[in-house]
Amino acid sequence: MSPKPLDYDSLNENVKKMQYAVRGELYLRASELQKEGKKIICTNVGNPHALGQKPLTFPRQVVALCQASFLLDDSNVGLLFPADAIARAKHYLAMTSGGLGAYATDSRGLPGIRKEVAEFIGRRDGYPGDPELIFLTGGASIGVMQFLNTIIRGAGDGILVPVPQCPLYSATISLFGGSLVPYFLEETANWGLDVNDLRQSVAEARSKGITVRAMVIINPGNPTGRCLSEVNLKEIIHFCYQENLVLLGDEVYQQNIYQDEWPFISARKVLMDMGPPISKEIQLVSFHTVSKGYWGECGQRGGYFEMTNIPQQTVDKIYTVAATSHSANVAAQIFIGLMVNPPKPGDVSYEQYVRESKGILESLRRRARIMTDGFNSCRNVVCNFTEGAMYSFPQIWLPPLAIEAAKKAGKVPDLFYCLKLLEATGISTVPGSGFGQKEG
């Protein structure tokens, strides 16, 4: 009897090749232990609310009122909700075609919120944003997947991805049948990015018949925690110009900055600062989300992307792709609106909002310091300071006996170590090999 279409052997090869390290063998083992009643501390996914980070109050009030919009007609509503949350809920509901239960009439997301995003980008970068070039998505990853799908035509198309890297990219590139072209971040140089290494990666790919079409930067870095400097960003943009690459700027950690020397600076601002011709030429897509920062609202699945120098015909096609899976959930769109347009001085909720967001950021900053200091105080462990994002990426020298034991168990040594760590402490991590990091 011939295999059935959903038997493993007859599946799409690209789907079969797909791996997702963050939720691989370690994750499955952690889930098992959890089922058995063991307390697991998940550090494998950036999921702050699962680790006790409290949501900001104001946005939750606004979205709750949008859900239960009938409360707006209840005379008791003021007992539970502040006036500015009520006003803001009305502001957003007026943008919808029928509340949170109606598809946004525009698959790119509610026009009023895209306008708020454009204004935010304008304030941040000093160059106005354009709502027509901003699409709201169900999380930043959806946008990344849409663009990779649009760029990749086959195995001959390569995407430059930083290594150690976020597994979203490796998983998605294999799903769409493209080729991941790695560029290595230098652990010994504080995860720095050397343009000569980039050139070498492209040359190597070319020698294998791969045309590199896009470059991904993750700034601040996942999982390295590195913040890119303006100088480094300029070099990257020049490089993309020379090599004719789309620049995909994963900037979801732009609020997660834990030092003052390297503030976040957007790829778009650097590009615009460089002026013509280059500022008119580089095709750039930037991604942002409500899942990170002091928001940490991962479970809401809200994100957006912004396009720079993308031809209208392509924008129209991206619109068609977005329309097929409908717009992002409307509540998540409203979270985006609230993120880019938070309470202002003088608003009833302003002080609480500032207190909460500062408190979260300071706590993250403190913990970044504790983590990296802690790692560096251990024998045989070193770790670069986590400048931003949410992760620490230590290097741990395993003794020869541990490596031997791993080999006997048929596991990569770092995975073996992480499994042991999980069994002993309940701490769920991701081994460096899962991020494609070099041996050692």
Added chain:
Amino acid sequence: MSPKPLDYDSLNENVKKMQYAVRGELYLRASELQKEGKKIICTNVGNPHALGQKPLTFPRQVVALCQASFLLDDSNVGLLFPADAIARAKHYLAMTSGGLGAYATDSRGLPGIRKEVAEFIGRRDGYPGDPELIFLTGGASIGVMQFLNTIIRGAGDGILVPVPQCPLYSATISLFGGSLVPYFLEETANWGLDVNDLRQSVAEARSKGITVRAMVIINPGNPTGRCLSEVNLKEIIHFCYQENLVLLGDEVYQQNIYQDEWPFISARKVLMDMGPPISKEIQLVSFHTVSKGYWGECGQRGGYFEMTNIPQQTVDKIYTVAATSHSANVAAQIFIGLMVNPPKPGDVSYEQYVRESKGILESLRRRARIMTDGFNSCRNVVCNFTEGAMYSFPQIWLPPLAIEAAKKAGKVPDLFYCLKLLEATGISTVPGSGFGQKEG
């Protein structure tokens, strides 16, 4: 200068080929008119809340409380929310790893809600469901896309799709580079499905070198409104067995039934009733959603799929694909829980829930009758009764002069008619050609 990677000419060909009729030329024109201030009545998308359908109160109360979970500690909460909504919010929050802001710890969706879905399926079909084979998704369309991506390996793989059809299928099949193999529903036989026609479609595809791998049924039908009988479903399942096809059961309209002769019966129940060997052999995936029915919560983006007879290794791979784009937004998962486990007799909110859901269903039923009666009372218009789903699909005979005018304008006649209808009345529709319907 060579074209840039995101210039239209250098995009992925599959993306370029993608069309999405529901949001095509007519949709764009309707958006323009709306911007100019014209009142547009959108009948092109099943988006009931945009047309004034009110959300059910109880689920909105529960999800609002989950968003603003701090209200659960407020002594005034009982003034705005009934006790059973408060209890239910606590029930769902206890399933999460950190409220609505945390990713579900399981990318398949919250285990507790998948259990509620399994129980619902068990009650509905008389055969127990298995939570391990149920995945929660950000709308049914996401699940459909995931399976089409998994099944389609290239242009030689065909998917049988009913015509007139829901454009989700044509758009997604072209996005993944597969071949749509149409089977025509017979307008003159009340949109009936003839297995001989299916055989002919498969034979024709085969003669073109296409291997048909899956068959889509939409029951109740979009856009035909047809409900499939048990006899018809048995024939379809037999046919899938003979031809070695996966059966994809789009059952999102299972609550939308407007007559008593053809109640909804799930493909899974019919399959199970048929007994072994066939009940153990057919690979079936069924899709459901909170976007339709008397819920109509499109904007929340909640759905699920259930797998029958899919090998474990494939299930594991589907899990990996789901993990990459993270789980559905958690609020939508809770909507699914509430849909499959609504208030019970004796609960405080039970009567209101029944009153509201009955009211919506009766109104839809009344309007299905008014629509089709209205069409059939017009000269040169006929329309089958809308037995279920949310759409009427009339046939309108255009006079030769209209066809000539359309040709002059360089448009397909039915699109031309729909554009004129839009300009004259503000009613936004989808031309039959957009669904792939036969000429005439």
